[in-house]
Amino acid sequence: MPDVAGSGAEESMKLPGATDTQSAHILPVERIEREGAPQRGPETPERRATPRSWETPPAPVPAPHLEDYQSIIGGADIDELRFLARDLRGKTIKMVNSTAVGGGVAEMLNRLVPLLGGLEVVTHWDVITGGNDFFEVTKAFHNALHGAPYELRPSAREIFLSYNEQNRQRMQFTEDLIVIHDPQPAALIASRNSNEKEGTARWVWRCHIDLSNPNPQVWGLLRPFIEQFDAAIFSSQSFARQLPIPQYLFYPCIDPLSEKNKDLDESFVQKVCDEFGVDRSRPIVTQVSRFDRLKDPVGVVQAFKLARKYVDCQLVLAGGGASDDPEGAVVLQEVKEAVGDDPDVIILDLPPWCALEINALQRASTIVVQKSIREGFGLTVTEALWKGKPTIAGAVGGIPNQIIHKLTGMLVHSVEGCAYQIRYLLTHSEFAAQLGRNGREHVKENFLITTNVRRWLLLLHLLLRK
Amino acid sequence: MTTTAQLIPPRTPVKSFYFNTSAHLLRITTGKANTLSEFLVALQLCPDDSIFQHTFRTLQEHHFIREGFSNDFAHWALAACNEPGLAEQLASVDVREFTTLAELRGRFVEIVENHLQLNPADGPRPAEETFYFCASDIVVLPTKFVAGTMQEFVNGLREVSVHSIHHHFIEARLRIKLMSNDFSQWLHEDVGLTDTARALNRIDIYTATLEDVRKQIVRIVERSLA
Numbered sequence: 001m002p003d004v005a006g007s008g009a010e011e012s013m014k015l016p017g018a019t020d021t022q023s024a025h026i027l028p029v030e031r032i033e034r035e036g037a038p039q040r041g042p043e044t045p046e047r048r049a050t051p052r053s054w055e056t057p058p059a060p061v062p063a064p065h066l067e068d069y070q071s072i073i074g075g076a077d078i079d080e081l082r083f084l085a086r087d088l089r090g091k092t093i094k095m096v097n098s099t100a101v102g103g104g105v106a107e108m109l110n111r112l113v114p115l116l117g118g119l120e121v122v123t124h125w126d127v128i129t130g131g132n133d134f135f136e137v138t139k140a141f142h143n144a145l146h147g148a149p150y151e152l153r154p155s156a157r158e159i160f161l162s163y164n165e166q167n168r169q170r171m172q173f174t175e176d177l178i179v180i181h182d183p184q185p186a187a188l189i190a191s192r193n194s195n196e197k198e199g200t201a202r203w204v205w206r207c208h209i210d211l212s213n214p215n216p217q218v219w220g221l222l223r224p225f226i227e228q229f230d231a232a233i234f235s236s237q238s239f240a241r242q243l244p245i246p247q248y249l250f251y252p253c254i255d256p257l258s259e260k261n262k263d264l265d266e267s268f269v270q271k272v273c274d275e276f277g278v279d280r281s282r283p284i285v286t287q288v289s290r291f292d293r294l295k296d297p298v299g300v301v302q303a304f305k306l307a308r309k310y311v312d313c314q315l316v317l318a319g320g321g322a323s324d325d326p327e328g329a330v331v332l333q334e335v336k337e338a339v340g341d342d343p344d345v346i347i348l349d350l351p352p353w354c355a356l357e358i359n360a361l362q363r364a365s366t367i368v369v370q371k372s373i374r375e376g377f378g379l380t381v382t383e384a385l386w387k388g389k390p391t392i393a394g395a396v397g398g399i400p401n402q403i404i405h406k407l408t409g410m411l412v413h414s415v416e417g418c419a420y421q422i423r424y425l426l427t428h429s430e431f432a433a434q435l436g437r438n439g440r441e442h443v444k445e446n447f448l449i450t451t452n453v454r455r456w457l458l459l460l461h462l463l464l465r466k
Numbered sequence: 467m468t469t470t471a472q473l474i475p476p477r478t479p480v481k482s483f484y485f486n487t488s489a490h491l492l493r494i495t496t497g498k499a500n501t502l503s504e505f506l507v508a509l510q511l512c513p514d515d516s517i518f519q520h521t522f523r524t525l526q527e528h529h530f531i532r533e534g535f536s537n538d539f540a541h542w543a544l545a546a547c548n549e550p551g552l553a554e555q556l557a558s559v560d561v562r563e564f565t566t567l568a569e570l571r572g573r574f575v576e577i578v579e580n581h582l583q584l585n586p587a588d589g590p591r592p593a594e595e596t597f598y599f600c601a602s603d604i605v606v607l608p609t610k611f612v613a614g615t616m617q618e619f620v621n622g623l624r625e626v627s628v629h630s631i632h633h634h635f636i637e638a639r640l641r642i643k644l645m646s647n648d649f650s651q652w653l654h655e656d657v658g659l660t661d662t663a664r665a666l667n668r669i670d671i672y673t674a675t676l677e678d679v680r681k682q683i684v685r686i687v688e689r690s691l692a
Binding site: 400462 | 489490493603605607627
């Protein structure tokens with residue numbers, strides 16, 4: 001079979017410990033030299049044939065300050081945040097969730113907490129503790145709230161309540177605004193009438209998951225707690241429930257200064273493409289997502305093959321999850337079978353810490369696709385739009401909040417529709433460029449972390465003046 | 467072409483213009499619609515805040531789009547109901563022709579009612595997506611820009627955020643209950659530039675981005691000072 005990198009003689013490379021299923025069409029990835037690292041010479045087939053070792057995940061980058069965003073959102077918007085915060089100076093917030101590392105919530109709080117603190121709205125972040133039994137139960141709750149079948153047993157209810165009570169006894173709630181993230185710590189609301197600021201503190205439940213079709217037993221357990229909060233926050237209108245408390249919409253957001261989204265030197269983008277065998281002289285269609293059937297990578301391959309009958313292009317499928325998720329490996333195998341011996345399809349199974357490389361691939365792309373069949377919010381779409389890329393995506397989950405059809409991107413419902421839009425955008429470059437410009441502005445207005453800082457400040461204003 | 471405005475010499479405003487801005491938080495209400503019939507009922511019952519959110523506010527949220535986006539009702543009628551005729555009618559509603567949300571709501575209700583009377587089969591047909599009625603909670607904020615002179619006014623126009631432009635130029639009519647805006651009112655009442663004030667009211671906000679609108683305002687005001 002030809003090498004999918006399209007560079008001729010070299011053989012596919014494998015990660016140490018990679019299974020054979022990863023060898024045929026996948027280009028396992030070596031960590032590319034980062035900015036400031038010594039520059040290497042041009043890639044050669046001999047070098048690329050040499051197995052490479054993985055680096056450990058990079059150390060976290062220090063969180064940016066508010067001023068660092070001025071060049072992105074403008075001085076007037078930064079000033080507005082300061083004016084919003086001025087009347088809140090000295091107010092305090094406590095964020096409570098269930099994990100300090102890993103997952104989107106922790107990642108978001110890592111950025112949000114220092115930004116609020118920089119505006120003199122002191123924000124504390126506490127993480128609840130629990131045994132394996134607690135997290136097994138709450139994981140099952142999570143899946144059940146997404147609609148999975150589940151029978152709530154008395155023992156699970158007891159585990160959930162007893163760990164919440166233990167944490168409630170351990171924690172103090174003296175802040176002006178207490179924000180409880182997701183279902184795991186929801187029962188901490190029992191503390192609202194026992195804290196030092198009884199009657200003045202406001203409690204908010206921030207739900208990051210899709211509650212549009214929850215398991216009735218689990219929702220029946222949670223609902224009495226949720227109704228005691230002053231407000232609830234959801235990530236999409238469709239995720240909300242009928243509740244007697246105000247419900248607000250906070251879109252998930254991206255950080256434009258994170259490794260995944262910050263501007264990159266053109267030389268680094270080129271280097272990544274060279275490493276992965278991506279030919280920048282030809283149009284590049286890219287989907288970034290885990291190897292998961294809900295992301296429909298096979299459908300993307302089919303759409304690409306239909307489109308390529310009429311337009312020259314390459315397909316890059318950059319994802320992860322195949323090495324640590326048995327189902328991911330199966331899906332990857334299905335993708336390989338769909339690709340066959342096509343030299344224009346490049347499959348990259350990347351580890352989670354390849355944010356810079358993902359960033360570079362998105363920036364190198366002519367079109368980004370996210371042909372999901374089911375989706376939460378779809379932050380990979382946000383990332384692509386932020387980079388000004390014409391984006392084609394499935395009209396599911398939170399994607400229609402981001403892609404306004406024909407204005408900020410193209411929504412599709414089928415393989416054939418996706419293929420047509422690939423052809424159209426590749427042959428109508430000015431229209432595609434306008435979509436890209438609109439998409440970036442849409443993200444700037446609605447889906448950046450600075451917008452969420454504004455939302456938190458506004459919420460504090462609104463709740464404290466009641 | 468020489469206009470009356472160009473003949474008016476620069477003058478000192480009687481009162482300073484204070485640039486403010488408004489910040490909005492999106493609230494999800496209980497109203498939603500899966501058909502045009504349900505939409506009509508919800509449109510009649512939803513709070514005024516919802517009418518504001520789906521018209522004035524959505525125009526601000528999509529300020530970077532020049533064409534094809536007028537209000538959320540029109541967008542849903544086209545994208546989810548596949549009713550281009552109804553969508554065109556809803557999109558043609560210009561928020562600047564209304565000084566109260568009740569009047570604005572009445573116009574939308576009238577359009578949908580007429581459509582359903584002429585096309586009763588459209589009423590119960592399921593839409594591809596649910597329309598969720600949201601609302602806007604607003605906090606008005608000062609900015610650091612105050613104009614005691616015309617030059618300071620122009621500087622402020624150039625520097626404030628587009629949210630401030632929207633606050634003074636588009637939302638203002640609901641506050642002042644006039645078919646006008648804060649800039650025009652100030653230019654007319656406190657500066658005496660009545661023609662300039664009128665010229666600002668002729669700027670088309672539906673075929674320009676808010677940045678374009680800002681540039682046009684600056685150009686018109688500067689021309690009056692030339």
